[in-house]
Amino acid sequence: MVAVSQLAASFDLTIADTPQPGRLTLMRGDRIIVLTANEGLVSVAGQLVALPSPPLERDGEWYVPIDFIGSAVALVHDEPVELRRRSGLVLLGAVRVPQIVARYQRSGRQSRLRLMVTPATEYVIEQDANRLVITLDADALDLELRDVRPDPLVSGIQGVDGSPALAIDLRENFGSFAATTEPALGGAVEIVIDLQPRPAEVTRAGPPRTPSPGSGPGPNATPGAVAVAGETGADAGLPVLSELAPRRAIRAIAIDAGHGGDDIGTRGPEGSLEKDVTLAVAQRLRNRIESELGLRVVLTRTGDSTVSLDERAAIANNDRADLFISLHANASVRETATGAEVFYLSLAEYGDEARDAGFTGQLVPTVGGGTRVLDIVPWEMAQLRHADQSARWAETVADELSLRVPMSPRGLQQAPFRVLVGANMPAVVLEMGFISNPDQEAQLTSTTFQSSIVSGLLRSIIRYRDEIASEGTPVAPRDAVPPDATGRSR
Ligand SMILES: [Zn+2]
Incomplete structure (x- = not known):
């Protein structure tokens, strides 16, 4: 008061x-x-x-x-x-004080600063000796720094006193940077600044670009720049491990548009159907993954067809997807229920069943090709061995979505979803929002909201992929396509 x-x-x-x-x-x-x-x-x-x-x-x-x-x-x-x-x-008064949530991440050799700016604001990035200064077209900044930790490229990040700017203090290892801009929900814009070490220490650092004017909001702002893979090349001397070894490279993503055909899923008060929303988002996500990340996409359905839950996991397994995401829209008797929720498999529910099934249960219907080692795992066990990675992938998805769309108070949960059980890769279910809530129904069917969901998922894939690539020794399956000369995983 x-x-x-x-x-x-x-x-x-x-x-x-x-x-x-x-x-x-x-x-x-x-x-x-x-x-x-x-x-x-x-x-x-x-x-x-x-x-x-x-x-x-x-x-x-x-x-x-x-x-x-x-x-x-x-x-x-x-x-x-x-x-x-x-x-x-x-x-x-008419002061322009954009809200900025700044997050800093390091994955592999690359460091990335992401700024969620509300409302969208023009900016300029300049390199000034050992600092990168991001100056926004504003009177002041309402700045929140999250997860900022010093690393080999950056010694600190802070606001600049008396100026609507943010400074990144660079260490000697710093070589170059690239900035991209992407529109986000609610008139916001996300600026992503990738920092690379000196060319002398890495074979594929881009040329320094100083200064780099911010392009402001706009989908054409060099989206490719964020897609530089941290993945290292295949080493011919490495032994080929069985599929039981955790995969260290993300090459294919399975997107499951929930429901379809006779199964409409849930229905909103204005008559929107969950099965249509999930398919629309799945198609948008496929387009952006293919065009911006160059990864292979597996869709469990491409039209309004009926596909069983076990079949969906089987499609992802057969097509050797490395990540699985099942898209849904939620419903509640409480009309005000709102926000996205991310789920991964609850071990408590399926653990016992899986153990009881032993190794006599149904086999994961993977298709062995060429010299590939066949992966024989009981159906009920398939997801269990990916439990840790599924939790991590779910966390990444929830984290990225929370910057772009409303989240339910329980944004990250475990649940016994059947569609996850047989998936032989890290897998999550995403309830994008409550279609039973009239406001959310309007959002779920809108281009803006769907794009925000897709942007969040895209970013979560990049982040997860880069983290995986930076950990341990990469394992190259025999049928892997070696990276091309640019080192990109296309
Ligand atoms: Zn559903």
């Missing part, structure tokens, strides 16, 4: 004499706010505005919840007034 007398002084409000007890009138020009003690609805310039809690009168002083600034004062002010609770800011 904040004292009304303080707000009056800061926001140029006049407190009128109050003839009636339990009532307070504030004025700004001819616009009037009337507060009633213990009444959560406030009259503001002829409109009723709800406060999270009612005003209090105590010893002649009135107190209102801090939200009063954004919801009531803003309506009587000539200049824009914006309250940002999270960052403890009140913006008064």
